[in-house]
Amino acid sequence: MASRPAPTARRIRLAAELRKLRERAGLNSTEAAQMLGTSSGQLSNVESARFGVSPERVRAMANVYSCTNQPYVDALVDMAGEKTRGWWWEAYREVLPSGLLTLAELEHHATAIRTAFTAHVPGMLQTAEHAREIFSKAIPAPTPPEVEHRVSHRVKRQDVVFRKNPNPYRTVIHEAALHMRVGGRRVARDQLRHLISMSLRDHITIRVLPFDIGAFPGSGQSINYLCGPVPELDTVQLDQFHGPLLVDAEAHLEKYRRLLDVVEASALSPEKSRDLIQVITQNL
Structure with missing residues (x-):
C-alpha cells in the first residue's frame, strides 16, 4: 500500500x-x-x-x-x-529538509512579508553567489550538489518578490550584516548593489538599523513575519540552528507585530538606508 x-x-x-x-x-x-x-x-x-x-x-x-x-x-x-500538490517546492522534498519546503509554501501564500535580520542579508534579497557562500559554510559540511540544491531553492523562493503583482515585502537589516564580506570583496559588493537595486522597487522597503542605534528589541533573533489573508492566519518563522521554527499562537503573533513596529521605527528611512548601503559599497 x-x-x-x-x-x-x-x-x-x-x-x-x-x-x-x-x-x-x-x-x-x-x-x-x-x-x-x-x-x-x-x-x-x-x-x-x-x-x-x-x-x-x-x-x-x-x-x-x-x-x-x-x-x-x-x-x-x-x-x-486550494490545490495541495504540484507546487515547485515539491521537487525538493527528497533533497532538502522539510522545514525549507514549508517556508517556501508559506512565503508563496503570504499576502505580505515583514522581516528583521541582525547578522545576515535576508534570503529573499540574496544573490546566488552570496547564498552559495553561506550554504557552503554549513555544519556538517554539505556536498557540492547539496549546496546547489539549496541555492536553486533559495533563488526560486525569490519569485515572491519578482512575480507579477507581487505583495509588499518590508525588511530591516542591521548595519553589521552589510559590512560582512561574505564571499570576498567582489561578492559582497555585488550583494550590496543588489540591495540598492531591490530597494528601488515599489513593493520593497529596506531599512537599515545603524550601529549607533545601540540596543534594540529582538537584537539576537532573525524574524520572518508572514502575513495571512487575515491576521488570525499570520505565521512567524524564526531561524534555529536545527531548522526553521514556526509560531502562530495569537499572543505571540501580536508580540512580534509590536516588535517589528518598534524595530522599523528605530531604523533609518528607506532613502537614508539606501544612502548608507551606497557608502558601504563604495568603501569596500
Missing part, C-alpha cells in the same frame, strides 16, 4: 484552526461530530491533518461552532479549496 503524502503546511494550519474553533465553542470531539453528522474518528483525522476537508465542510463546521468572523471563515474556506 502506498504511503499517504505528508500534509502541507497550509493543511496542518487549517486543521489546527478548525480544532481551535471547536474548542472555543466549548464542544468535545464527540459532541461536535454528532452535530456535524460524522464520527469522532473522522473529525479527529481532519483536526490532525491526516485527512483533507472540503470548503463546504469548513463552512458547516464554522456554522456549528457559531463563528461569526466572516473574513476568517472565508480565508479558511479558501485554504480548504
